[in-house]
Amino acid sequence: MSGYIQEDIAPEELAQRSELASSIAGSVRELIEATVRTEVGASDIAEARRLIEAATEILRKDQLPGAYGIRFNSDGSKRSWGNAVLGRRNPIAPPVVLHHEPDHTWTEVELGPAYEGPAGLVHGGVLALILDQLLGSTAEFQGVPGMTGTLNVRYRRATPLGQIRGEARVDRVEGVKTFVRGTITSAGEVSAEAEGIFILPKWARGEVSDVLRKSVGEG
Numbered sequence: 001m002s003g004y005i006q007e008d009i010a011p012e013e014l015a016q017r018s019e020l021a022s023s024i025a026g027s028v029r030e031l032i033e034a035t036v037r038t039e040v041g042a043s044d045i046a047e048a049r050r051l052i053e054a055a056t057e058i059l060r061k062d063q064l065p066g067a068y069g070i071r072f073n074s075d076g077s078k079r080s081w082g083n084a085v086l087g088r089r090n091p092i093a094p095p096v097v098l099h100h101e102p103d104h105t106w107t108e109v110e111l112g113p114a115y116e117g118p119a120g121l122v123h124g125g126v127l128a129l130i131l132d133q134l135l136g137s138t139a140e141f142q143g144v145p146g147m148t149g150t151l152n153v154r155y156r157r158a159t160p161l162g163q164i165r166g167e168a169r170v171d172r173v174e175g176v177k178t179f180v181r182g183t184i185t186s187a188g189e190v191s192a193e194a195e196g197i198f199i200l201p202k203w204a205r206g207e208v209s210d211v212l213r214k215s216v217g218e219g
């Protein structure tokens with residue numbers, strides 16, 4: 001399937017590439033926040049644009065033909081560095097780092113001004129984005145992966161910009177459907193809760209490689 005790529009990289013080189021990816025994404029993330037908050041005038045904006053355009057030109061010297069996709073080493077480990085939530089190459093990813101415990105998965109994320117919806121509050125779509133990934137990755141880690149079929153989010157109270165905590169666990173499995181529940185907590189109170197149904201798609205059922213099965217959604 002296109003977008004799932006076998007690409008063996010030796011551990012040392014992988015560590016270097018990973019560091020490079022995180023470092024530039026971090027710089028661009030900072031640029032995004034600085035852009036949202038800047039109050040400088042026209043000449044500073046013009047100068048900043050000139051520098052940004054020059055940086056873009058450098059990066060364009062050597063580009064992938066399209067999206068990053070999901071890449072595997074032969075040991076089965078995978079890289080989803082373009083992912084919109086977790087991707088270490090992707091500056092629009094918050095980025096979320098997931099911690100998998102035996103029975104649940106959690107994350108703590110700092111959501112700054114780039115993720116604003118209502119004044120001073122996190123955009124509801126951003127919370128849904130994080131919940132989708134958190135719940136889906138929880139299903140994957142528990143060995144019952146799938147693509148999001150349904151995601152229901154209940155916003156119980158506003159979530160101020162700042163640190164949030166996400167937590168999810170598998171509720172039950174019914175055939176190819178995995179039901180996962182999760183919450184977003186902010187300042188010690190649950191501000192959003194979600195239930196997702198993650199479905200192993202037809203193309204991944206039956207005689208497929210274990211590696212492919214593990215890559216159904218994203219991780």
Ligand SMILES: CCCCCCCCCC(=O)SCCNC(=O)CCNC(=O)[C@H](O)C(C)(C)COP(=O)(O)OP(=O)(O)OC[C@H]1O[C@@H](n2cnc3c(N)ncnc32)[C@H](O)[C@@H]1OP(=O)(O)O
Nearest residue numbers: 133136137140145146147148149150201202214216217218
């Ligand atoms: C490795 C995993 C890591 C996961 C990380 C995830 C984070 C990122 C998640 C995403 O962003 S995934 C991208 C967003 N989702 C999609 O693009 C999914 C698009 N939809 C599909 O590909 C298919 O519609 C889907 C795989 C969800 C289901 O199609 P199938 O043809 O495989 O389902 P099928 O018709 O065989 O139905 C299987 C069961 O699921 C039920 N079902 C089908 N679609 C459903 C749905 N949308 N919601 C709830 N249940 C659904 C269906 O009734 C049936 O129930 P029963 O087994 O009880 O009969």
